[in-house]
Amino acid sequence: MYRYDHLDQKIVDERVSQFRDQTQRYLAGEITEEQFLPLRLQNGLYVQRLAPMLRIAVPYGMLSSTQLRKLAEISRVYDKGYVHFTTRQNIQLNWPQLEQVPDILAELASVEMHAIQTSGNCIRNTTSDQFAGVTADEIEDPRPWCEIIRQWSTLHPEFAFLPRKFKIAVCGSEQDRAAFMFHDIGLQLVKNSDGELGFHVYVGGGLGRTPVIGSSIREFLPAQHLLTYLDAILRIYNRYGNRDNKYKARIKILVRAWTAEVFAQRVEAEWEHLKQGPSTLTDNEINRVKGFFTAPNYQSVDDQQLTRQVDALAADNPAFSRWLERNTRAQRQAGYVSVTLSLKPAGVAPGDVTDRQLEIIADLADRYSFGEVRSTHNQNIVLTDVIKSDLFELWQQSKATGLATPSIGTINDMICCPGGDYCSLANAKSIPVAEAIQRKFSDLDYVYDLGDLELNISGCMNACGHHHVGQIGILGVDKKGQEWYQIQLGGNAGKDASLAKVLGPSLSREAVTDGIEKVLDVYVENRLDEESFLSTYRRIGIDKFKERVYGPTS
């Protein structure tokens, strides 16, 4: 993974000093509440329902064991001994003290971490694929490009006060795991007919109140022009995005108002001036950054023999076998697999991990995955590059730590925002809904029979739980001070992206799990062979589901 040199370190250290000074001036009354707001937000600090919340950046999900141990220590010393993994691969502390935030940032800087631009109307953490560098369907490793974007976007002088927040995702593989179509800028790595590397550029995707699938504005941007082209897009948005109404201020609204064609023309016209400018990437820089993402020291092994050994253990141990099936994934490197540690055991808020678990994950990473892990936008942790002969041991150890729930990709592996238990924006709680669903569908045979099924829960229309792109989405709404839940069906974040449709009137918290059960019954009764929920839904339409949940329409 990327390692700071003295220049990267200096920038992060100076940011800590700057924020320490800002905090002191705020506490001394020299900065008003209104003035401090963007300053603290640009450093990830929210003031929430119960306490401040600090969001820590995990660039494109990469974490070292050293960083995990530091996070454990920080959560123990400055918080209540647990952290929360978010849907943007970041980490949140739910109970820090404002006065101590500069000290927390200094601790983070000591392990090459920061909270820069994890909130506020600026360019946020760039996200990507948790299987970057190991997946068989990869066109190009997206991580060097994410790191190049991270550096370009960090404290960019021109784009610190955008009309609204701005999110970029990079996809480097055939299959999309970064939901890049739902980002302000989605970058798909592609190769042209001459084999040259570039980006297919999409803009104006997003979730939130107005969910939109991104529009293609350039099919091939040669890779060396990445930063000048991003500068052009951001400058157009910075100058012409709506600043009067925060609900109309995302780039998607501008793209829709102008049309994607006109927006593309404006960007191209701006880019004409910037193209070949000083920010044009050099081979030197591209190679320097790529040099941080080289393959670990793989052993050359007899893959078939290792597979036979694992199969033999699985045959004797159904629980291990289930875990293998759901929580491991093949890699393009023979003899190695990626393992997903589940942060979704029933009874724990999805994405929450204790300090002790973080330390154990760090130990597992050192022992089995070359000292690195990745956080995922589904709020789990991935260990890549695990040799097959270590799988049984890794399973036993992760099971003992509560990290081996064999539910990855199933209905019980839901994405879920912190909701009304923590967040001051929420209309309804989301964690208890997730828990009720996990308890209702605790029969593993039934869950496995349903297969891959993405269920996403948001506690309000800001959609941090990505409910619009869940095959089943649940949205918390407020009806006269009561918490109600809308069920939505048919969303998909992948390349054949679609937005979920509302099934019908919202349901009470007690009724929502029964509603989900009825939806699943319709799927099971109507699916053909191995048909997925999404395919079945797309084939039979929403009405059959609606009728079952709400009764026949007259």
Place this chain on the structure above:
Amino acid sequence: MAQLLKDGGVVADSWQTVDGDLVSLPTSGDLLLTLTQWHQLDAQLPQHSGNIGILLDTDTELEDIPSQCLELPLIAIAFTKFADGRGFSLARLLRERYNYRGELRATGDILRDQLYLLKGCGFNSFQLSGIDLAESAASLQDFSEAYQSSVEQPAPLFKRR
């Protein structure tokens, strides 16, 4: 005389703005005019003995302003809200595309904590009210390195590593 930060130091501000739509100009002194005033007073400008500067809104389209404005010794950009990032882009365009070399001033609602970034976009003077200017000047030096190309350092960090 009021003071401001210019080129890193505290200096007296010789410039004065003109209220409303005056029919005639004061005959001397350094005047900072809005575009509307500039157009209204166009005929009288040659007789004025002092300097003339121009005050732009953050949403100004530079193609629309008279080219003589780009020869003036002062262009000021008026921020009505400190969160209005348009002024940052406008400054860069003035410096990098229109090659403006005079004093570029940030005025209105700006924060001490924005100074470093404003400077990176090409501003070299800053009108801050209600705070100690000499102390605030420290914020111009919040960072000793930046990753990006900026007006003061066109070569991005990756070309200087």
